Amino acid sequence: MNLGDLVVRKSYGGDVTFRVENIVQNRAVIKGTEFRLLADSPLNDLVQVPPTRITQRGQRAQIKADESLTQLRKDRQEQSKRSGETVTGAWNQSPKEPAYFEVPGKVLHLDGDALYLNKSLSLYEQLRIPAEGHHVHESKMADTLYRLLPRVRPDIVVITGHDGVLKQPHAYDLYSLASYKNSQNFVAAIRAAREYERNFDALTIVAGACQSHFEALLGAGANFASSPGRILIHALDPVYIAAKASFTSIRESVSLSDVLNHTISGNQGMGGIETRGSFRIGMPRLQDLSSLKVTPSVV
Template sequence: MKVNKGDIVARPSYKCDLLFRVVEIYPDYVELAGEDMRLIADAPLDDIVIVSEKDRSEHEKKSKEIEEHSYLLFRQDAKLMKQRGEYEITSGYKREPNHFELRGRVLHIDGDPLYLRKCTELYNRLGVPVYGVHLHEKEMPEQIGSLLEMVQPDIVVVTGHDAYLKGKGSEEDSRSYRHTKYFAECVRIARKYAWHRDELVIFAGACQSHFETLIKAGANFASSPERINIHALDPVYIAARVSLTSFMDGISLSDVLRNTISGEQGLGGIETKGVMRRGMPIKYD
């Protein structure tokens, strides 16, 4: 079996439960990135099979259904938040809203260019302003400072791929994770830029990342409390909820996690305020 970069494969040793994209090929093994999950893994050449077009189509159909369900849940909550905001700003009077919204701007740094494209599409669909950058996880700490200065975001997402490496040590040791240390360093640098957790809201992490390390470093939200895999789009739903919530309101952790695909086993956080600001009146030309 000839394997090429970009091939979609599965691992028989894991009962082909996840689909992966081949990102690097070595003499005895390949490096894989999850097709839907933010997981990176090495696999022996004899432990991968190329996924047929039929199986891939079926998988994509199921994934789209899951993603669309989360999107609809988010839109329902966003509609309720908007209606409540309009009621408050008009003091309950039933009249045409005459206000505008300044939604929180997101700086999304992603270790996977394909995931970045998918995330950017979802931000645009949700009406969230975003500046997206693709960087390898190891390069992120070197670049985040200048990006913060340039973009001046309200929300930062630092994500990509990660994995717990059993041979490196225990699950409680953050050094046992492939990229957690780079995500944590980015958070620490961002906190020097804005130390208050409601001034700059940060999401950090990917599949199986060491949640506690990222929260202690200064993140508002992070993955992964139970060291499970998280979906590629989960960081977007958290950032979008912050962007579309008024700075006068706190964000319900249970609500924001309910709208993600991975849920509270894969994502967690601390009490945080929204960053969106309303203004009035609207000036019409």
């Protein structure tokens, strides 16, 4: 078995596909290809699988992910249509040259996983959402936000990576942050973001990963967080919520039932509180400056 091989765990019924990240003696560090799960496993519990093999759980997640992306694109088109209807009565416009321009909410995305970050940034680009992403270890996210927030000035912050309930010799306590791999780091990052902006509608925070301490993340100041049911979440669940916030109008609240039901993991994977959208329209439409004929007025 080599680094980069795709594997499943026999003891879990081969329900999740992983990629081998590291091998130390007779154990391997493995990372989920679809779910935000980082684990370790004895080598004799792993079975190598071909790249074309998809587990039933992975297949269901992919179907749901495709449906969610389709819904996002549909919502994006509907938002553009509503924008046009909003300004129709105020300005004459033609279908080819709308009288307005759109300003979706800007996203700052910190991710503890470089591969998932790249997938997320690709989705933001497809949806035409302005986004800046950084691969940051979970333990350094709070310090990174202190530095980045004043420069980037985002409308939405995504704080995600890897998490999970730790295996312990004694019974775990789901109320305690000490029972989680990175929830305490996410809490520190959320608090740093809230020190920068206390208004929940001026800065929307989406935080957490697999099995994160949902209540602690909300208590620290997140608008949306994982995971109410302490389940595995899909790699793109935080991105879906950030996208919904980005192109929901500032005159409206993000529909909780709509956004949570359309995440891949559902309302046991992600939850949140009422939050105003970040999408704005402006007038008049932005012009092509290279075509403007301007007479200079300053010597």
